Amino acid sequence: MNIFPAIDLYDKKAVRLYKGNYEEMTVYSNNPIEIAQDFERCGAKFIHMVDLEGAKNGTTPNIEIVKEVATKTSLFVEIGGGIRSLETVEKYLNAGVSRVILGTSAVTDEDFLKEAISKYQGKIAVGADVKDGYIAIKGWIEKSQYSLDEFLSKMQKLGVKTIICTDISKDGAMRGTNLELYKKLSEKYSLDIVASGGVSTIDDIKALREMNLYGAIIGKAYYTGAIDLKKAIEVAK
Secondary structure: OEEEEEEEEEOOEEEEEEOOEEEEEEEEEOOHHHHHHHHHHOOOOEEEEEEHHHHHHOOOOOHHHHHHHHHHOOOEEEEEOOOOOHHHHHHHHHOOOOEEEEOHHHHHOHHHHHHHHHHHHHHEEEEEEEEOOEEEEOOOOEEEEEEHHHHHHHHHHHOOOEEEEEEHHHOOOOOOOOHHHHHHHHHHOOOEEEEEOOOOOHHHHHHHHHOOOOEEEEOHHHHOOOOOHHHHHHHHO
């Protein structure tokens, strides 16, 4: 299983939100590049990045930071947050990003999703953010008409390979991840599933690894020291 340590960007800083709430934001570093380099020192091969400003307004205000991470580390960089056009996808890929995550746009604009998959294939991942069994969109503010199962079945049919599945109720809460959910998804779908939200102990990592999941995202647990990243990477292997 691959470990994706995470950097959420806001105003060029590394921050974390509590359950997706912009009003409950903690700034962990004014230098996201240093954080990314620390991930690499700990043995990480991947990094998961989200532009929280972009998620709100569909722009790329932190692209220079993302580009710097791509050029100053050897990490496989994936980025999400407000990516709503092929132009933006291209902009990130040209900046050295390895994979782009479509969230709201994958739910609301099927033509765009199909076009992106057809043009970029494995360089496109989809974020499935779950709230009360339904897919949430627009920075987790709105609930879509799709249940998680409907959405994942549809993504699989369309040829999406990688899904980042976040249980919003667990995100940033440090109370463990939704193991039941990921077990069910890993058995039901042939997608590469990345578990996100509430991964807060080495036991979470062990349990997810045993499900043969493709990956797990570590966010707040890294910043608070609850998880030793080096150890998590070893355990995930």
